[in-house]
Amino acid sequence: xxxGQLHRSADPAQGWRAGLHRPVPAAGGDGLLRPGDxxxxxxxxxxxxxxxxxxxxxxxxxxGDDSSDLPGEPLGETIPNFHNxxxxxxxxxxxxxxxxxxxxxxxxxxxAEIEKREEELCLPxxxxxxxxxxxxxxxxxxxxxxxxxxxxxxFLCVIDLDTVMPSSPLYDFGDSMRIxxxxxxxxxxxxxxxxxxxxxxxxxxxxxxxxxxxxLTKEELELLPYASLIITxxxxxxxxxxxxxxxxxxxxx
Numbered sequence: 132x133x134x135g136q137l138h139r140s141a142d143p144a145q146g147w148r149a150g151l152h153r154p155v156p157a158a159g160g161d162g163l164l165r166p167g168d169x170x171x172x173x174x175x176x177x178x179x180x181x182x183x184x185x186x187x188x189x190x191x192x193x194x195g196d197d198s199s200d201l202p203g204e205p206l207g208e209t210i211p212n213f214h215n216x217x218x219x220x221x222x223x224x225x226x227x228x229x230x231x232x233x234x235x236x237x238x239x240x241x242x243a244e245i246e247k248r249e250e251e252l253c254l255p256x257x258x259x260x261x262x263x264x265x266x267x268x269x270x271x272x273x274x275x276x277x278x279x280x281x282x283x284x285x286f287l288c289v290i291d292l293d294t295v296m297p298s299s300p301l302y303d304f305g306d307s308m309r310i311x312x313x314x315x316x317x318x319x320x321x322x323x324x325x326x327x328x329x330x331x332x333x334x335x336x337x338x339x340x341x342x343x344x345x346x347l348t349k350e351e352l353e354l355l356p357y358a359s360l361i362i363t364x365x366x367x368x369x370x371x372x373x374x375x376x377x378x379x380x381x382x383x384x
Contacts, residue, residue: 210271264348269297300343300347309362
């Protein structure tokens, strides 16, 4: 639905829009491949380089202001509570109470560090309930490897769309910063190599505000610097919870 909307509104003169992936119709006529496991896969062609075969795993897809006039029913949450840090904290406390593999004693310092930050980390969820923050259509997994570039390094489009749903732009901004300004890889073992490149942060923030600043509310703009802390902490909570549970979700070497 949204792929079609984006292409109908696309202006070939507007840079990246001309490089949008166009869905290739499947046998059923709707452009979706069905591998038999219940998932849906739009099969698309890269219009700039003519490379067929880019699979975009997608349940629902929306992006930016182009979704504001999207016809049909509002998009739902494909993964409920995905960036709800109150929910993640609840999961962590349940894991601590269960202590499935006896690891809680060894990570008490990490648990204490998270517990003393709980009130500030839950601020966005409180503001949602008070009506001071609104939910918009967001990608919700805005790491740089979910962005597609052409052979010349020009940005084409965002991929890996299974997380696209109503959320806060704070989370998209924060997640981009978490990944994009990190001076090391996510799995770097030498923590002396891990830091935040403030020059990259400033460049990304300037570009983001140039593109989205006018549509963000006063509250969203004020909380943007805080967003990176929220998302980074959320990931830390999830990693710690999985460690306590016995490494049941993340692949651990």
